[in-house]
Amino acid sequence: MPLVRDASGQLKFGGASLQELVAGLGTPTYVYDLDAIASGARELDEAFDGGPHLIAYAVKANTAGRVIRTLAAQGCGADVVSGPELRVALACGMAPERIVYSGVAKTDDEIDYAIAVGGGGIAAVQVESLEEIARVEARALASRPSGRKVQVSVRVNPSLDLDGLTHVNIATGHDAAKFGVPRADATGALRLVEGSPHLRLVGVAVHVGSQFTSTAPYLEAASMLFDLIRAGRGDGRLRALAFVDTGGGFGVDYTGEQPNPVRPADFVRAVRAEQQRAGAGDLSLTVEPGRSLVAPHGVLLARVIQTKVTETARWLMIDAGMNDLLRPALYQAKHRVVALEAPVDAARAVSWRVVGPVCESSDDFGEHRLNDAPPRAVALLDAGAYGYTMASSYNGRQLPVEAFVSGGRVVAHTVRPDVEGWVAERARA
Ligand SMILES: Cc1ncc(COP(=O)(O)O)c(C=O)c1O
Numbered sequence: 001m002p003l004v005r006d007a008s009g010q011l012k013f014g015g016a017s018l019q020e021l022v023a024g025l026g027t028p029t030y031v032y033d034l035d036a037i038a039s040g041a042r043e044l045d046e047a048f049d050g051g052p053h054l055i056a057y058a059v060k061a062n063t064a065g066r067v068i069r070t071l072a073a074q075g076c077g078a079d080v081v082s083g084p085e086l087r088v089a090l091a092c093g094m095a096p097e098r099i100v101y102s103g104v105a106k107t108d109d110e111i112d113y114a115i116a117v118g119g120g121g122i123a124a125v126q127v128e129s130l131e132e133i134a135r136v137e138a139r140a141l142a143s144r145p146s147g148r149k150v151q152v153s154v155r156v157n158p159s160l161d162l163d164g165l166t167h168v169n170i171a172t173g174h175d176a177a178k179f180g181v182p183r184a185d186a187t188g189a190l191r192l193v194e195g196s197p198h199l200r201l202v203g204v205a206v207h208v209g210s211q212f213t214s215t216a217p218y219l220e221a222a223s224m225l226f227d228l229i230r231a232g233r234g235d236g237r238l239r240a241l242a243f244v245d246t247g248g249g250f251g252v253d254y255t256g257e258q259p260n261p262v263r264p265a266d267f268v269r270a271v272r273a274e275q276q277r278a279g280a281g282d283l284s285l286t287v288e289p290g291r292s293l294v295a296p297h298g299v300l301l302a303r304v305i306q307t308k309v310t311e312t313a314r315w316l317m318i319d320a321g322m323n324d325l326l327r328p329a330l331y332q333a334k335h336r337v338v339a340l341e342a343p344v345d346a347a348r349a350v351s352w353r354v355v356g357p358v359c360e361s362s363d364d365f366g367e368h369r370l371n372d373a374p375p376r377a378v379a380l381l382d383a384g385a386y387g388y389t390m391a392s393s394y395n396g397r398q399l400p401v402e403a404f405v406s407g408g409r410v411v412a413h414t415v416r417p418d419v420e421g422w423v424a425e426r427a428r429a
Pocket of ligand 1: 058061079102103207209210211247248249250288289290291292
């Protein structure tokens with residue numbers, strides 16, 4: 001358990017005292033437990049049972065170098081969605097041949113970089129439309145005079161009905177989403193890539209969405225891919241296929257109350273079984289988890305600025321806002337809030353509406369049971385994914401600090417941006 005309250009009442013995360021972190025680094029500050037991230041990746045890796053695979057960590061969830069390097073050291077590769085993400089993954093030691101590149105509108109420069117890097121290019125450019133196939137082919141022709149083929153994987157949109165299965169803003173595998181080649185066009189897209197003298201079809205991929213708490217939609221999307229592969233092979237095609245990529249989306253128990261939450265390893269075991277049943281066991285299995293590898297292993301520390309008690313509400317106003325952690329405003333997500341100084345006394349706990357300082361009604365972290373006496377500082381839990389990476393300087397607020405814990409102590413931290421720098425830059429603009 002990475003978050004524990006010791007006998008003296010100190011709240012420790014990965015063994016480091018959160019009160020000391022607040023005192024030393026100020027707030028808002030993200031804290032990541034690198035050891036827990038490594039052990040989560042190892043647990044996921046074991047679920048492949050020695051079969052050929054790639055855990056392509058979805059870098060968008062958390063781009064901190066120490067986090068990426070920790071995952072790279074466990075053998076993970078990366079799923080990236082932009083040129084800068086590709087470059088940060090490479091800078092953190094991930095080999096090009098362990099990186100896949102998704103995204104609906106890659107620029108020509110980004111495609112050129114991906115197909116040239118390391119001499120041989122990355123594992124696969126994941127094309128998401130028929131139009132993109134033509135664009136990647138044109139870039140291959142322009143930048144590979146030697147005629148060496150560019151490795152491509154086709155991301156298919158499984159056209160599932162995902163209503164009620166996850167938040168509408170993070171469901172991607174349905175007909176109204178911009179992602180992936182529509183299921184109806186999938187066979188045509190595979191043929192198009194296979195028929196190109198400049199492209200090599202090495203993979204087929206799907207990513208149905210994020211934060212699934214049951215394996216059912218994940219398996220449904222994967223089965224669609226396996227059917228596609230079976231049909232193609234039945235026609236004597238798909239000879240160069242090396243991997244099948246069933247995407248990310250493994251959910252996290254943000255409530256901490258699910259009796260038996262589905263673990264990332266459960267998704268992998270289930271999809272491997274499906275892969276074997278479909279006769280596609282010879283292909284390497286790629287998965288693209290982001291959230292599940294990092295969310296539970298990060299907290300966001302904030303200080304309480306003031307309270308406001310009215311007839312209708314008790315507001316606890318903290319110095320972290322939607323600019324630091326956007327998920328509640330964007331997805332109506334709820335992160336548990338824990339007081340740093342003292343555990344909740346259930347008999348005397350009251351409901352506090354925890355809000356940030358940003359001038360938006362959606363800057364609201366929801367109702368939380370905390371002691372009547374307001375805490376001086378709090379931790380927002382499960383904030384390791386889609387936290388810092390979505391942060392902004394809205395309202396003139398500076399980006400939060402990130403601290404990294406390993407072996408029970410802080411091993412590194414970033415520096416809080418200088419307000420004067422922001423003022424000068426904005427004044428100049
Ligand atoms: C293509 C792709 N792969 C993987 C992921 C990671 O999803 P998650 O963080 O839910 O595992 C995303 C997230 O949006 C994505 O768009």
